[in-house]
Amino acid sequence: MRPILLQGHTRPLTQIKYNSDGDLLMTVAKDTVANLWYSHNGERVGTYEGHQGALWTIDCNKPSTLVITGAADNTARLWHAETGRQLHVWEFPTAVKRVEFSHDDRYVLMVTEERMGHKSAIYVFPVDNSTPEQSNEPIVVLRPSPSKATMAAWSYLDKYIVAGHDDGSLTLYDWKYEEVVRQAQAHDGTITDLQMWKDGTYFITSSKDKTARLFETNTLNPLKMYKADTGVNTATMTPTQDLVILGGGQAASEVTTTSSRQGKFESRFYHKVFEDEVGRLKGHFGPINTLAMQPDGKGFASGGEDGYVRVHHFDPDYFKFKYDY
Amino acid sequence: MAKTSWADEVDENELPSPEVISNPDGSRTLIEYRLNEDGKKVKSTRRIKNKVVQEHVNRAVAERKKWAKFGAERGAAPGPNISTTTVGEVILLRLSQYAAQQKQQEIEAQQQKEQEKTLAAKSSRILCRNCRGEHFTARCPYKDTLVPLEEITGASSAANAEPGTSQAEGDKGANSYVPPHMRAGAKAVDSMHERRDENPTIRITNLSENTQDDDVKQLCRSFGPIARAYVAIDRMTQLCKGFAFVSFYDHDSATEAIAKLNGHGFDHLILNVEWANSGGK
Numbered sequence: 001m002r003p004i005l006l007q008g009h010t011r012p013l014t015q016i017k018y019n020s021d022g023d024l025l026m027t028v029a030k031d032t033v034a035n036l037w038y039s040h041n042g043e044r045v046g047t048y049e050g051h052q053g054a055l056w057t058i059d060c061n062k063p064s065t066l067v068i069t070g071a072a073d074n075t076a077r078l079w080h081a082e083t084g085r086q087l088h089v090w091e092f093p094t095a096v097k098r099v100e101f102s103h104d105d106r107y108v109l110m111v112t113e114e115r116m117g118h119k120s121a122i123y124v125f126p127v128d129n130s131t132p133e134q135s136n137e138p139i140v141v142l143r144p145s146p147s148k149a150t151m152a153a154w155s156y157l158d159k160y161i162v163a164g165h166d167d168g169s170l171t172l173y174d175w176k177y178e179e180v181v182r183q184a185q186a187h188d189g190t191i192t193d194l195q196m197w198k199d200g201t202y203f204i205t206s207s208k209d210k211t212a213r214l215f216e217t218n219t220l221n222p223l224k225m226y227k228a229d230t231g232v233n234t235a236t237m238t239p240t241q242d243l244v245i246l247g248g249g250q251a252a253s254e255v256t257t258t259s260s261r262q263g264k265f266e267s268r269f270y271h272k273v274f275e276d277e278v279g280r281l282k283g284h285f286g287p288i289n290t291l292a293m294q295p296d297g298k299g300f301a302s303g304g305e306d307g308y309v310r311v312h313h314f315d316p317d318y319f320k321f322k323y324d325y
Numbered sequence: 326m327a328k329t330s331w332a333d334e335v336d337e338n339e340l341p342s343p344e345v346i347s348n349p350d351g352s353r354t355l356i357e358y359r360l361n362e363d364g365k366k367v368k369s370t371r372r373i374k375n376k377v378v379q380e381h382v383n384r385a386v387a388e389r390k391k392w393a394k395f396g397a398e399r400g401a402a403p404g405p406n407i408s409t410t411t412v413g414e415v416i417l418l419r420l421s422q423y424a425a426q427q428k429q430q431e432i433e434a435q436q437q438k439e440q441e442k443t444l445a446a447k448s449s450r451i452l453c454r455n456c457r458g459e460h461f462t463a464r465c466p467y468k469d470t471l472v473p474l475e476e477i478t479g480a481s482s483a484a485n486a487e488p489g490t491s492q493a494e495g496d497k498g499a500n501s502y503v504p505p506h507m508r509a510g511a512k513a514v515d516s517m518h519e520r521r522d523e524n525p526t527i528r529i530t531n532l533s534e535n536t537q538d539d540d541v542k543q544l545c546r547s548f549g550p551i552a553r554a555y556v557a558i559d560r561m562t563q564l565c566k567g568f569a570f571v572s573f574y575d576h577d578s579a580t581e582a583i584a585k586l587n588g589h590g591f592d593h594l595i596l597n598v599e600w601a602n603s604g605g606k
Contacts, residue, residue: 279418
């Protein structure tokens with residue numbers, strides 16, 4: 001296959017995301033603009049400009065009319081997707097590390113960083129599709145403890161919020177009642193990514209402890225584990241084939257201290273059920289920071305520390321792959 | 326201001342206008358001229374064929390395809406901009422059940438190679454020809470005072486060589502090259518070759534390119550114990566070249582394999598199986 005290279009950023013990528021139809025691709029990096037692309041040909045539709053600091057996260061609602069970004073300038077911003085007009089700014093005491101629309105688009109969760117004496121928190125705000133005016137009053141503020149939250153996602157039916165923590169643990173919140181339902185130690189290192197399966201009943205986490213794992217949402221029971229030989233920055237699940245894709249690599253600061261042979265900057269494909277590695281795809285010349293699967297499963301995109309986004313559309317061979325058992 | 330020749334002036338300022346030629350097969354040839362970084366004129370000829378691919382998308386997606394560009398792209402022409410969007414090199418994603426095992430084997434092989442290299446480096450140390458010290462001959466501190474050792478020893482060994490040549494060869498010992506068949510233990514190697522040849526071997530041809538060692542082993546295992554299975558792999562592509570050799574311990578199992586497998590369908594191809602050596606052992 002021939003990947004499409006997108007050079008819209010000057011700094012390492014932090015998150016990329018497809019919209020629900022898979023025709024748009026949103027990318028954010030540690031520079032101050034968010035980019036919007038057509039996923040089929042890599043054409044840049046526009047940029048969302050206004051943030052003053054590194055962008056950490058982006059999401060859009062189901063009809064792709066609203067886009068929310070979170071950044072290190074301690075704000076989250078709401079944008080009109082089609083025109084790039086800024087509609088609203090939420091202000092926080094610290095940086096916003098993750099935003100995500102709920103499945104019904106009525107709420108958005110925002111995870112903030114722990115810094116300058118402020119504790120990390122998960123805010124849930126209402127989002128009104130009909131007007132640009134948005135409420136600055138969170139419905140709920142969850143205070144993760146003992147360790148700060150790095151990732152969070154909505155469960156099925158928006159019933160729970162699952163949070164991944166810096167110490168590798170997971171928490172299941174019944175967010176409407178601000179209650180902790182369950183806590184589990186999932187990883188030995190920071191949780192670097194947490195992506196839900198499309199129906200929200202299970203999810204994949206990746207961690208600096210060189211593994212990615214699959215968990216059931218309701219019970220936080222570990223289901224599967226995928227082992228890599230380097231820290232995993234991101235993991236995603238393919239919707240059509242039973243595969244998961246892991247991205248990672250040695251951090252730039254560690255490269256000089258180890259053998260120069262390989263940086264391990266490949267996306268690794270594992271069988272979802274049998275946990276075996278089935279293939280690798282090279283391309284990036286820095287660690288992969290973020291992976292996103294096209295919702296129809298016909299392609300995926302990866303964003304690296306090298307500032308590039310690579311959009312892959314799978315060859316017919318990929319769809320013929322069968323695992324014998 | 327320096328006066329320039331009128332001929333140069335014309336050359337520098339006027340680039341021929343781009344040409345578009347429609348070819349009979351429906352493609353177009355685009356000829357463009359531009360100046361490169363060194364100020365030299367470059368002619369680029371591109372042949373373009375447009376292929377219309379129809380895709381059915383839902384209404385919302387079709388609406389979004391008409392969005393006007395905004396932000397940094399405001400007013401830009403439709404279509405990907407080369408400054409932000411380029412097409413990468415072709416990369417191959419080969420998914421295989423045994424990918425992890427293969428990777429492991431490759432890593433182990435590489436580690437072994439590296440070990441051998443370091444061992445070799447250790448054993449070949451620097452030796453001075455003059456004083457047998459551990460430095461280069463040119464750097465020998467006794468360079469001017471000592472006569473090269475070889476001149477003395479070489480002369481004496483030449484004298485010795487006259488009566489018995491075999492003696493001289495023995496003298497040279499580890500330093501000189503001994504062909505493999507004359508080395509100690511060479512017999513054992515030979516006998517191993519013979520034994521391999523003794524095994525009844527069949528040749529399987531018309532294999533698909535995705536075939537691997539294990540596939541062939543699995544295919545032939547049912548006929549009897551296998552001494553050796555070899556699948557020819559192309560070194561460049563890592564794909565099967567289309568043929569394989571399988572040695573059985575037992576003559577009967579080889580015969581049975583030929584009888585059963587010749588004409589057998591395997592991975593969408595019809596196999597051709599025969600004796601490896603035309604005699605048919």
